[in-house]
Amino acid sequence: MERPYRTAVGLVALSLVVAGVAWAATARERSLAIYPAQHIPLKFDHAQHLAAGAECVSCHEDVRASGSAKDRNLPGHEQCETCHDIEAAKKGAKTDPPAGCNACHPGFDPTVRLAPLKVDMPPANLRFNHKVHVDKKVECATCHGDMKDVQLATRQQLPKMATCFECHNGNVASKECRTCHLTEPSGRLQLTFPSGVLRPMQGDPLGLDHGPRYEFNHGSRASVDRQTCMSCHAETFCQSCHDALQKPLSVHPNDYITLHPVQARMDSTRCSSCHRTQSFCAACHERTGVGMDADRSLRPRNVKVHPNYTEWVEVPGPRHHGVAASRDIQQCVSCHREESCMSCHSERSVRRQVNPHPDGFAAACKRLAAANDRACVKCHTQESLAQKGCR
Numbered sequence: 001m002e003r004p005y006r007t008a009v010g011l012v013a014l015s016l017v018v019a020g021v022a023w024a025a026t027a028r029e030r031s032l033a034i035y036p037a038q039h040i041p042l043k044f045d046h047a048q049h050l051a052a053g054a055e056c057v058s059c060h061e062d063v064r065a066s067g068s069a070k071d072r073n074l075p076g077h078e079q080c081e082t083c084h085d086i087e088a089a090k091k092g093a094k095t096d097p098p099a100g101c102n103a104c105h106p107g108f109d110p111t112v113r114l115a116p117l118k119v120d121m122p123p124a125n126l127r128f129n130h131k132v133h134v135d136k137k138v139e140c141a142t143c144h145g146d147m148k149d150v151q152l153a154t155r156q157q158l159p160k161m162a163t164c165f166e167c168h169n170g171n172v173a174s175k176e177c178r179t180c181h182l183t184e185p186s187g188r189l190q191l192t193f194p195s196g197v198l199r200p201m202q203g204d205p206l207g208l209d210h211g212p213r214y215e216f217n218h219g220s221r222a223s224v225d226r227q228t229c230m231s232c233h234a235e236t237f238c239q240s241c242h243d244a245l246q247k248p249l250s251v252h253p254n255d256y257i258t259l260h261p262v263q264a265r266m267d268s269t270r271c272s273s274c275h276r277t278q279s280f281c282a283a284c285h286e287r288t289g290v291g292m293d294a295d296r297s298l299r300p301r302n303v304k305v306h307p308n309y310t311e312w313v314e315v316p317g318p319r320h321h322g323v324a325a326s327r328d329i330q331q332c333v334s335c336h337r338e339e340s341c342m343s344c345h346s347e348r349s350v351r352r353q354v355n356p357h358p359d360g361f362a363a364a365c366k367r368l369a370a371a372n373d374r375a376c377v378k379c380h381t382q383e384s385l386a387q388k389g390c391r
Contacts, residue, residue: 035124035155036195041117043106046147056140056147058082066130070123073130080104124158125193126180138167162205177231189232198232215241215251242274268330281334291335305335322356338378346379365390 049059057064059075066073077086080099089099101108105116133143141147143159150157164180167173181198182190191198200208206228208221222229241248252260264271275281285291289298290305306312311319325332343349345356357365369376369390376385385391 030155030158030160031198031201032196033191033193033198034126035158036122036193038122038155039118039120040152040154041106042104042119042152044104044152046150046153050148054083063130064134067132069126069128071130072121072123074119074121122195125182125190125195127182128180142166160203162203165205186234188230188234191232213250215248264334265331268328268334272330277330277333278337282337285335292340293337342379347381347384348379362388 059079060073061079062071062073080086084097084099084103085093085095086099089095089101089103097103101110101116108116143163144153144157147153147157165175168175168179173179177189178187184190189198200206200210202209202211208228210218241251260271271281282291286294287298289295289300290303306321307319311317312321316322321332341356344352344354347353365376366389369385373385373390376390380388380390382391
């Protein structure tokens with residue numbers, strides 16, 4: 001039994017390594033949102049042409065006047081015929097270099113099919129002006145790399161943003177996102193395209209890797225560079241999570257309802273940054289039977305939140321609810337509303353009336369009431385305050 005177990009463990013480890021390599025490779029990939037997928041049923045060797053003395057503009061001469069990323073700056077038969085005698089090859093003559101259809105369109109037979117397979121190279125979802133770059137003497141290899149070892153060029157030879165930032169640094173050229181990226185009518189960047197969604201991933205030169213768990217650490221970046229965030233996101237996008245109504249399921253792990261009391265006791269301020277204690281916590285606790293005002297049929301019979309009633313309510317001591325409330329009122333209000341306290345600590349109560357004020361409070365009540373009596377009238381009537389000398 002030992003050998004199969006080791007084999008299984010080895011396969012699992014290998015799968016993790018492969019997954020890691022695949023994930024790391026995304027740092028070298030081009031975004032489908034920027035460069036849509038291509039279908040290029042051609043046979044071509046850039047290295048061979050460069051070795052023969054061809055230059056980039058020999059075949060891609062249209063880039064000299066190209067002002068849009070939608071321009072199709074690919075060579076046609078007219079450029080190829082500079083070296084390849086296509087007409088002679090059509091007549092059956094032997095040519096050097098080869099000029100037959102199969103030289104570039106592998107498997108194509110004009111006697112079977114009238115036209116070769118279509119080349120599908122959708123334009124990049126960018127603003128780009130080749131002419132400006134050519135006029136500024138930017139070498140082709142600066143953006144597209146050294147093609148001396150490349151056969152058929154694909155999306156992998158298109159520039160990544162890190163390459164653009166070598167010049168678009170705010171000094172040589174503008175570093176504004178809108179310089180290259182398409183925008184919505186609102187002025188924010190367009191994020192959704194038929195080919196994909198624009199989302200910064202590994203290798204993003206701005207350090208905005210929106211990969212897994214970014215929702216947990218994006219706050220620090222947003223606090224120091226909010227303008228960069230706002231180039232893509234509106235305030236409504238932030239509020240969709242930060243309005244305390246609904247959060248992405250990835251924020252809390254599975255069975256978090258069972259585990260959340262531990263974190264709430266350790267870091268209640270972090271919880272309250274998204275959740276309103278009196279509307280979110282108390283309402284949920286009442287629905288699940290934990291809150292004081294919950295339906296009795298919902299209350300759990302095997303869970304005790306507080307100590308015995310006598311210690312918690314009747315007998316003053318270290319386990320009394322007043323001591324707990326003075327230490328951390330936030331825990332109390334996660335289940336109890338203000339009305340819960342007033343059911344005993346109010347002159348208006350029909351249940352019982354327990355004075356919550358410490359000894360000697362009467363000497364200061366007039367001063368406190370004069371400053372702000374909103375808290376006073378929660379429990380006292382105006383007549384009562386006058387009788388006590390607080391008016």
